Amino acid sequence: xxxxxxxxxxxxxxxxxxxxxxxxxxxxxxxxxxxxxxxxxxxxxxxxxxxxxxxxxxxxxxxxxxxxxxxxxxxxxxxxxxxxxxxxxxxxxxxxxxxxxxxxxxxxxxxxxxxxxxxxxxxxxxxxxxxxxxxxxxxxxxxxxxxxxxxxxxxxxxxxxxxxxxxxxxxxxxxxxxxxxxxxxxxxxxxxxxxxxxxxxxxxxxxxxxxxxxxxxxxxxxxxxxxxxxxxxxxxxxxxxxxxxxxxxxxxxxxxxxx
Amino acid sequence: xxxxxxxxxxxxxxxxxxxxxxxxxxxxxxxxxxxxxxxxxxxxxxxxxxxxxxxxxxxxxxxxxxxxxxxxxxxxxxxxxxxxxxxxxxxxxxxxxxxxxxxxxxxxxxxxxxxxxxxxxxxxxxxxxxxxxxxxxxxxxxxxxxxxxxxxxxxxxxxxxxxxxxxxxxxxxxxxxxxxxxxxxxxxxxxxxxxxxxxxxxxxxxxxxxxxxxxxxxxxxxxxxxxxxxxxxxxxxxxxxxxxxxxxxxxxxxxxxxxxxxxxxxxxxxxxxxxxxxxxxxxxxxxxxxxxxxxxxxxxxxxxxxxxxxxxxxxxxxx
Numbered sequence: 002x003x004x005x006x007x008x009x010x011x012x013x014x015x016x017x018x019x020x021x022x023x024x025x026x027x028x029x030x031x032x033x034x035x036x037x038x039x040x041x042x043x044x045x046x047x048x049x050x051x052x053x054x055x056x057x058x059x060x061x062x063x064x065x066x067x068x069x070x071x072x073x074x075x076x077x078x079x080x081x082x083x084x085x086x087x088x089x090x091x092x093x094x095x096x097x098x099x100x101x102x103x104x105x106x107x108x109x110x111x112x113x114x115x116x117x118x119x120x121x122x123x124x125x126x127x128x129x130x131x132x133x134x135x136x137x138x139x140x141x142x143x144x145x146x147x148x149x150x151x152x153x154x155x156x157x158x159x160x161x162x163x164x165x166x167x168x169x170x171x172x173x174x175x176x177x178x179x180x181x182x183x184x185x186x187x188x189x190x191x192x193x194x195x196x197x198x199x200x201x202x203x204x205x206x207x208x209x210x211x212x213x214x215x216x217x218x219x220x221x222x223x224x225x226x227x228x229x230x231x232x233x234x235x236x237x238x239x240x241x242x243x244x245x246x247x248x249x250x251x252x253x254x255x256x257x258x259x260x
Numbered sequence: 261x262x263x264x265x266x267x268x269x270x271x272x273x274x275x276x277x278x279x280x281x282x283x284x285x286x287x288x289x290x291x292x293x294x295x296x297x298x299x300x301x302x303x304x305x306x307x308x309x310x311x312x313x314x315x316x317x318x319x320x321x322x323x324x325x326x327x328x329x330x331x332x333x334x335x336x337x338x339x340x341x342x343x344x345x346x347x348x349x350x351x352x353x354x355x356x357x358x359x360x361x362x363x364x365x366x367x368x369x370x371x372x373x374x375x376x377x378x379x380x381x382x383x384x385x386x387x388x389x390x391x392x393x394x395x396x397x398x399x400x401x402x403x404x405x406x407x408x409x410x411x412x413x414x415x416x417x418x419x420x421x422x423x424x425x426x427x428x429x430x431x432x433x434x435x436x437x438x439x440x441x442x443x444x445x446x447x448x449x450x451x452x453x454x455x456x457x458x459x460x461x462x463x464x465x466x467x468x469x470x471x472x473x474x475x476x477x478x479x480x481x482x483x484x485x486x487x488x489x490x491x492x493x494x495x496x497x498x499x500x501x502x503x504x505x506x507x508x509x510x511x512x513x514x515x516x517x518x519x520x521x522x523x524x525x526x527x528x529x530x531x532x533x534x535x536x537x538x539x540x541x542x543x544x545x546x547x548x549x550x551x552x553x554x555x556x557x558x559x560x561x562x563x564x565x566x567x568x569x570x571x572x573x574x575x576x577x578x579x
Contacts, residue, residue, distance in 0.1 A: 024353060
């Protein structure tokens, strides 16, 4: 009976989903915040969509990506949180003492985190539809938005799992999630790039990969199938997730190594 | 597959700080033997366990567990060992039953077989009633028992227990002892146990290695260890106001450099023939006009042996 990566991954993922569902407070706050963004910004800021720069776009469609990215990052962060919890409980060591595939031990929480992200994103999109969202590109566009959300979530999951595996410490992992704020708000969060007033924020937004994620989602939601604008997000995901997943893999290797 | 452990010249130096936690340790444990590693905190017990259970690589030396090389064949070793580390390894969000089932499935048992094993083990460690409660609500003793059950799911040939009773109250400690004895006797499971409690090693183990500062300082059966340092022990308590340092020197001189050590307010003398030496001690005391409060002749306990071999006073006797 050789160690079976698929079976082990299945077992680990199942267990992580179970424990996530048993701790509703590990995902409810993030979901609320994301829904809150959508409702409050739409209610309070939708007037600015009258500005000519918006070109008649619906503000709901404009702000939706902010809410989605917030939900995705929160969901993906769950991967790191459950790894830290396991390390602190000694459960991680208990798993390392079994013949379970080392890959499966690390992959389980990441896959569960991705599923959490997927469900959260779906819920946010559903709320947006209830609020009257219209998508220029239809069902295909919604699917594209979902894919981008998952991709960006994966990039963040790599980061959060990497920090968790490296530090094994709840405080450090918690501090690591502070990147959430600059990532979401130092960007074209509320208005298009052209309307950002402060020069420093313009620079920050240009550097922040989230800007390109917002851009690609907004393209399909508002403008239509504009290939190169959509590709901005894909490129940002490719670059960032390559970095973070490498970071996670190196950290994972260190965490399961016997040095 | 056999349940033996062979360790040859094992050393571990941590890269961080360059601390050598284990220094050229060699020992072997036969199949079915109950072996104890006895030593104070920081002696290198846990490091040795981590190496033997594949969690850590050795710096030099070799180790075989159940016939497999722990460095080169960690996967094989993991199939044959059960390990309970100092800290229990349980997920507080699962129930005891779920935890055991998961462990069984990870070890490759089928759905049904896993369920049955979980049920049986819950009975053995007397957690049937708490089986469907989340582990987060278990007491320390219950967690410890569950942790022990987890190590047994796959009926390992060798069981490693790193201070399994630390932090347990007496009744839980007794329950764990009973279970370990049963496993060793009935199933023939080889047991490698580390402990700081002399009483624990004395009462459970067939053979004991005393480890201090990363080195094995003595190995033998509890009986042999007691014999090694003289079969008798004279313990005397000087009367108040006496200079015990002075008495120590006088006794050493008078008894031909016999093993005389000071332990708190007591002076311990390790001797071959207790009765004869007791008279000699009394003569010296009389001659030097030393007042004593109490004098006793007894067999040394492992505590006394430990004190003598490691040559340092333990912080307290018998916690």
